[in-house]
Amino acid sequence: xxxxxxxxxxxxxxxxxxxxxxxxxxxxxxxxxxxxxxxxxxxxxxxxxxxxxxxxxxxxxxxxxxxxxxxxxxxxxxxxxxxxxxxxxxxxxxxxxxxxxxxxxxxxxxxxxxxxxxxxxxxxxxxxxxxxxxxxxxxxxxxxxxxxxxxxxxxxxxxxxxxxxxxxxxxxxxxxxxxxxxxxxxxxxxxxxxxxxxxxxxxxxxxxxxxxxxxxxxxxxxxxxxxxxxxxxxxxxxxxx
Numbered sequence: 641x642x643x644x645x646x647x648x649x650x651x652x653x654x655x656x657x658x659x660x661x662x663x664x665x666x667x668x669x670x671x672x673x674x675x676x677x678x679x680x681x682x683x684x685x686x687x688x689x690x691x692x693x694x695x696x697x698x699x700x701x702x703x704x705x706x707x708x709x710x711x712x713x714x715x716x717x718x719x720x721x722x723x724x725x726x727x728x729x730x731x732x733x734x735x736x737x738x739x740x741x742x743x744x745x746x747x748x749x750x751x752x753x754x755x756x757x758x759x760x761x762x763x764x765x766x767x768x769x770x771x772x773x774x775x776x777x778x779x780x781x782x783x784x785x786x787x788x789x790x791x792x793x794x795x796x797x798x799x800x801x802x803x804x805x806x807x808x809x810x811x812x813x814x815x816x817x818x819x820x821x822x823x824x825x826x827x828x829x830x831x832x833x834x835x836x837x838x839x840x841x842x843x844x845x846x847x848x849x850x851x852x853x854x855x856x857x858x859x860x861x862x863x864x865x866x867x868x869x870x871x872x873x874x875x876x877x878x879x880x881x
Contacts, residue, residue, distance in 0.1 A: 758798035
């Protein structure tokens with residue numbers, strides 16, 4: 641970001657961006673927004689570039705539903721290069737997808753309260769956040785907020801804990817990392833496949849994506865089930881003869 645005269649105080653940033661003081665401090669702590677020019681222990685001034693960056697971060701969260709980790713990558717220039725034409729095509733495809741595919745309206749919830757309601761203890765939640773499995777949206781009046789469509793992992797981990805996958809038996813949130821990495825690799829491959837469809841009209845491409853998703857989901861489920869069956873069959877000596 642280029643430097644410009646520092647003319648705003650924190651209350652001005654809140655007024656200009658619609659963000660709370662806690663949310664702005666959180667974005668600064670996460671490296672999404674640079675610190676202001678400090679003039680005292682609890683005093684700092686900010687410039688128009690801070691207002692611009694805060695508005696951009698908020699827009700990327702609320703309109704593009706991007707997690708903070710991905711926003712930081714984009715702002716730092718670390719994201720994979722995507723041509724302007726391809727980006728426009730993908731945005732048009734997204735607009736043409738059904739509401740069910742795009743997802744319901746996203747709201748934010750108190751992640752600590754949600755975890756407690758689903759039997760996930762603070763240590764497990766802290767590890768999820770540390771590993772980037774849960775992406776905080778903001779901090780509002782001291783409460784840590786997360787997008788409502790990002791709470792499913794908390795719900796499922798709570799179910800596994802109730803089934804007996806306990807800390808005493810050596811199970812931890814870290815066991816989710818290989819699964820997360822595998823799905824990430826799969827999605828990267830799926831995204832690269834879209835480049836082969838760059839000449840398909842957006843309406844037709846949106847239809848193809850929408851119909852292909854449940855097929856790909858079923859493929860993952862069946863391959864996983866087949867791997868489990870294969871493992872169990874290898875445990876039975878009679879099945880090998």
